[in-house]
Amino acid sequence: MWKPTYASKDMKSCPLLLLALTIWLTACETPIEVTIPDAEPMLVVEGRIEPGLPPLVLLSRSQDYFAPVDAASLGSLYQGGGSVTLTVDGVEFPLDELCADALGPDELVLAAGLLGIPVETLILSNLCAYTSLGITGQVGSIYGLTAVLGGDTATAISKMNPPVALDSLWFEVPGNTDSLGFIYGDFTDPDSLGNAYRWSAMRIGKDGGLLYPPRSTVDDALFNGLSFSFSQFRPVTSEDFAEDANPDEIGFYKTGDSVIVRWDHIDRGAYDAITSMEVQLQSQGSPFANPADVATNIDGGLGLWVAYSPFVDTVICIP
Numbered sequence: 001m002w003k004p005t006y007a008s009k010d011m012k013s014c015p016l017l018l019l020a021l022t023i024w025l026t027a028c029e030t031p032i033e034v035t036i037p038d039a040e041p042m043l044v045v046e047g048r049i050e051p052g053l054p055p056l057v058l059l060s061r062s063q064d065y066f067a068p069v070d071a072a073s074l075g076s077l078y079q080g081g082g083s084v085t086l087t088v089d090g091v092e093f094p095l096d097e098l099c100a101d102a103l104g105p106d107e108l109v110l111a112a113g114l115l116g117i118p119v120e121t122l123i124l125s126n127l128c129a130y131t132s133l134g135i136t137g138q139v140g141s142i143y144g145l146t147a148v149l150g151g152d153t154a155t156a157i158s159k160m161n162p163p164v165a166l167d168s169l170w171f172e173v174p175g176n177t178d179s180l181g182f183i184y185g186d187f188t189d190p191d192s193l194g195n196a197y198r199w200s201a202m203r204i205g206k207d208g209g210l211l212y213p214p215r216s217t218v219d220d221a222l223f224n225g226l227s228f229s230f231s232q233f234r235p236v237t238s239e240d241f242a243e244d245a246n247p248d249e250i251g252f253y254k255t256g257d258s259v260i261v262r263w264d265h266i267d268r269g270a271y272d273a274i275t276s277m278e279v280q281l282q283s284q285g286s287p288f289a290n291p292a293d294v295a296t297n298i299d300g301g302l303g304l305w306v307a308y309s310p311f312v313d314t315v316i317c318i319p
Contacts, residue, residue, distance in 0.1 A: 043152040043301035047130075047145060049137040050308040051160065056114050057084050057095060057130040059149050062302055080128035086135060087144035093135050099128040116209045137307065139163070145305050154301030161265045163309045164190060164197070167227070169261055171253060171317040180252035182231045183259060183315055191225035196271035197263060198308075199232060204258040211235040214282050217266075217275045257317040262310050269297040270306040277304075 047057035059082045084095040100122050103111060111129070112119040130147075137143075137160055145156045166185050173181035189195060196219040200210040213235045233251040240250045253259060266274075276295035296302050 043147065043149055043154045045145070045147050045154050045156060045298050045301055045303040045305060047156075047303075047305045048308060049143055049158075049160070049306075050310060051137045051139055051163075053114075053137055054131050054133050054135055055086055055095065055137070055143070057145065057147065057305075058115075058127070059084070059130070059147055061149075078125070078127045078129070082130070082147060082149035084130040084148075085146045086132070087146070088135065088138075089141050093132060095130040095132045097128055097130055100126045118208070139309060141307075143305075143307050147301070152301065154303075155299045156297055156305035158270055158297070158305050158307040159267045160307035161195075161267060161309050163311045164195070164263070164265045165311045166261075166263050166313065169313055169315050171255075171257075171259075171315055171319065172231075173255070173319045177252065179255035180249060181255075181317070181319065182233055183253060183261065183317075184229060184231045185261075186227070186229050188227040189220045189223050189225055193220065193224045194268055195220045195224075196266050196268060198266055198271075198274065200262045200264075201232065201235070202260045202262075203234075203253070204260060204314075206257070207237070210260070210262055211237065215275075215278055217271050217278065219268075219271055253317050255317055255319060259315045259317065260312065261315055262312050265309040265311075266306060270304065273297045273304055274306075 041061040044060045044062055045057065046060070047055060049055040058078045060078050080097055080099055082097070086093045086095055098111070100108065100111070108119050108122060112122045115122065115127070115129070139160050139162050142157065142159045145158075147154045166187050168186045170184055171181055172184050173179065183201065196217060198212070198217045200212050200216060202210045211234075213232065234253050236250055239245060240247075273295050280294050294302075297305060
C-alpha cells in the first residue's frame with residue numbers, strides 16, 4: 001500500500017504555516033471604515049423655458065450623498081425665500097415665487113403638469129417654484145438667468161433655437177417579436193455644425209409623463225447636414241419590474257400603443273450638461289468607470305437651465 005512520507009523539517013514548518021494562514025484570514029475580515037467628508041452645500045438651479053410657455057425655475061441646495069429624498073423632504077429641498085431674474089434679449093424680468101400651499105385645486109393640477117410630478121406629491125412637499133405668467137418663450141431669444149438664495153448667486157444662459165422636425169416616424173416589429181417593436185425615424189440635420197437634440201416619449205394612458213432613454217441627447221458632430229434613419233426603444237420604468245409584468249416586453253412598444261414623441265433642439269451648453277449627467281448615471285455601480293464631476297451650465301452653482309424648442313408628433317403603433 002502506498003503511504004505518503006514527510007520530512008521532519010516539513011512537520012516543524014506546519015505550525016508556522018497554519019499561524020500565517022490564520023493571520024492572513026483574520027486580516028481579510030478586518031472591517032475598513034471609510035469616512036466621506038461633508039461637502040459645502042451649493043446652490044442648485046433647475047429651470048426650463050419653451051415656446052409659448054412661461055419659465056419655471058426651482059432652487060435648492062446640494063445634499064449629502066446618502067441623504068434620504070422622499071415626498072416629505074421635497075419641501076425643504078426646493079426652497080422659497082430666494083429671488084430669480086430672467087433676462088430676455090437684455091431686458092430684465094423678475095420672476096414670482098409660488099408655493100404649493102398657496103395654490104388652488106386647478107392651479108395645483110397645472111403646476112403638477114409643468115413639474116412632471118403627481119398632485120399628491122406636490123401637496124405633501126409644499127414645493128416652491130419661480131415663474132411669471134407674463135413671459136413666454138420665443139424662438140430665437142437668448143434667456144439669461146440670475147438666481148439668489150441665502151447669499152449665494154448663480155447665473156446661466158441658454159438660447160432657444162428654432163425647432164427642427166423629424167422627417168417621419170413609424171412603428172415597426174423587428175424579426176419574430178410578434179406584437180412588440182420599436183419606434184423608427186427619418187431625420188435630416190440642417191447644414192450648420194453645432195446642432196444638438198434631445199429625445200423623449202410617452203405612451204398615452206400608460207406613462208405618467210415624458211420619459212427619457214438613458215442617453216437622450218445627440219449632437220451633429222458625425223452627421224452634420226446628412227439624412228439618416230434611427231430607432232428608439234421604450235425607456236424602462238418601475239412598472240416593468242412589477243410582479244405581474246411580462247419581462248419579455250421590457251424596452252418594447254406594443255401594437256396598439258399611442259406614443260407621443262418629442263424631439264427638442266437644444267443649445268450646446270445644455271447638451272454638454274445633460275450628456276455629462278447621463279453618462280455618470282449610466283456608470284453608477286461600474287468598478288471600471290472613471291470618477292468625474294458632472295458638468296453643468298450654471299455658473300456659481302449646479303443644475304440645468306435649458307431653453308427647449310420641441311417638435312412633437314404622435315405615433316400609432318400599428319405594424
